[in-house]
Amino acid sequence: MKKRLIPIILTVLIWAGMYYYYLPPLNIHSRDSWVFILTILVVGIIINFWTIFRAVFLDRTSPERAANRKIMKKLLIVPVGLAIFYVVGTLLSSPIIRASAYNRLLTVETSDFATDIHEVDYNKIPILDSDSAAKLAEREMGSMVDMVSQYEVSSYFNQINYQGKPVRVTPLRYGDLIKWITNRNTGLPAYIQIDMTTQNVDLVKLQQGIKYSPFEHFGRNLYRYVRFRYPNAMIRTTNFEIDESGVPYWVCAVQDKTIGLFGGTDIKGAIVVNAVTGEHVYYDIADVPRWIDKVYDANLLIEQYDYYGTLKKGYLNSIFGQRECLKSTEGYNYIALDDDVWVYTGVTSIGGDESNVGFVLMNSRTKETKYYQVSGAKEISAMSSAEGQVQHLGYNATFPILLNIANEPTYFLSLKDAAGLVKKYAMVNIQKYQIVAIGDTVAECEKVYRNLMTGNGINTIDSGKALKISGTITMMKDIVADGNTYYYLMLDGSEQLFEIEVKNQLGILKKQAGDTISLEYVAEPNGVNAVIDLK
Incomplete structure (x- = not known):
């Protein structure tokens, strides 16, 4: 009797140690729990193998051997039953059968980019x-x-x-x-x-x-x-x-x-x-x-969006016809909105299109999801464009985050050297991705980006923020930066500094110190006011 108890006690102790180490949840929905149950059954059989073998095959008295075999057959029902239950449960959990249920895991609201995502202060990027x-x-x-x-x-x-x-x-x-x-x-x-x-x-x-x-x-x-x-x-x-x-x-x-x-x-x-x-x-x-x-971790949110985007018309359509099937792009990042952290990722056609049809924001605390229909460059393409601007330096671009610059959806990227340190910054227009700005600081990058957008016919000025001033020019100096000529002015009675890009305001070439001038400008956080019109 003692010889039979020793393996049983040893088995229980080893099972307790395994639970203490592996810590599986005691939950029927956890695959870890099922694996743990299978493992402890195998361990139990190994520890008690000799006892089982002797009881079934070596006992001399045939009635006792027959009884032991009956017991073992009944015990085999347990692992067989568990295996059948596991296989059936897995099948009934599959998106092949339950496509519509997977599609409903996530509720997606279509929203407006400029309304939801306000222009960000570059000091908070x-x-x-x-x-x-x-x-x-x-x-x-x-x-x-x-x-x-x-x-x-x-x-x-x-x-x-x-x-x-x-x-x-x-x-x-x-x-x-x-x-x-x-x-x-x-x-x-x-x-x-x-x-x-x-x-x-x-x-x-x-x-x-x-x-x-x-x-x-x-x-x-x-x-x-x-x-x-x-x-x-x-x-x-x-x-x-x-x-x-x-x-x-x-x-x-x-x-x-x-x-x-x-x-x-x-x-x-x-x-x-x-x-x-x-x-x-x-x-x-x-x-x-x-x-x-x-x-909610980003991987789960993206997984649920992919179910939403690909299973709208059933599982077979997601494999063969692929009508109206969308998926997330490669990678994601985080942006801060209203004191919440949102996961950002682009959305593209499942057919492998090289452009995005829009993007989604998913709240990491509540799972609230918003879709914005803005077609343009993929994030990977934007990263390549930014790296191409500084290819002589060998910098690598980070995965972009999404910004609103003058109501234009914009990718913002950091450019890192081989040591992983941030050296420059880039902004790429999502819809017109040939517009790529590079700067040593975020402020400089934004300034170059706005100028490039203006040069491409995009209005970057909010008329509600424009101010006006008139006076006599007391100081006037020109500076060339990145191949562009800028004039910097000061007017009598004002301590403000005004910046004029010559190619956008050619009338400044007719002015000199002592002339009277009227300016329309936008106040900038760095104290240098950008002039948008002059008379």
Whole structure:
């Protein structure tokens, strides 16, 4: 009897250890759970193989052997039944059968670009991608002599809106297991915050360290901590965020399967864990606090849009006829609107057209999705155009973000050198993608871009913002920049500086200091007012 109990006890202990290590959700809709069940069954058979083999084949008394065989046949019903249930569940979850249900996962609203996306202040344009942010963080960490020997920069970079500006945040992590042992009592002492517009990097030190994270072990490991408190939750992603007071949190998106057994992945809520104290709260998706920026990950949103775009007329049409089938383009980026983070991606024909038919914005917190019908260049084409302007420098373009410049949909890109540092900026008009502007600063790039649009017959001036002034010219100087001649004026009684591009206002060539002139201009943030008309 004892010999038979030992393998059973060993099996239970190993199963418990496997659960503690792998942490699968106890949820019938999770494939991880099914794989775990299959694995522990195989492990159980291996551990108890000799006991099973002896009971079925080696027992001398035929009545006992026959009884054991009957028992084994009944036990075989369990894995066979599970296998059949899994296969049927997978089939009924497939878009081949449930195309219309997949198509309805996402509700898309057609909207107007100029109405929804206002002209952005170039001082608030995010100019860093995740790779550049990581390099800046590593450089900042290297300057912290008291920390660099114990901690490293983690890979949990997350773009959020913090106090009205786009930033990326990531916690530190322990350098290795020994450093975890020596520092675990105090926890991780800081997180890194990177301003996406100024490239400023701040190491934010905490009064109390981060004690719950993926970098901990045992009970304070974030995944284990959440799993033991929410055993049924299927955690899709884990994001590091800070609230408006700078308090660090982990936001664990809880997914659900809404079509059949395994299909129709969606987010039903979020588990929010205070990274310092371990306090945790579950929110249904409709109740997630506004300071949280990301619950839906970009890959899920794009997947759902592709279902929406390709399955409108059924699965077979998406493969053969492909009528009215649209799909997202390669890549995505984030933009900030109304204190929310939205995923941006272009939309193109499924037939492989080289241009976009529009683009979509998808809210990372609410899943609200808006489609804008604006045809033009693909993002990849815009990246190539920008790189072509500086091919002698060998710079690489980042994936573009979407801006509104003079009510024109515009790609904005950063150009990086071989070291991954941002050196120049580019703007490409989506509809007229031959208009490509390059500048050493965002302000300079915007100025060149507006001038190029004006030269191509696009009105870049909002008449409601135009101002007028008259006076005697007290100072007048000409400067040549990028092959264009500019005159800079000052008038009596005014400290303002006015800029006139000669090719657009040839009448300035007839003026000189001491002449009276009337100007119509637009006030610029840099203090140099752009003249749009003169008399």
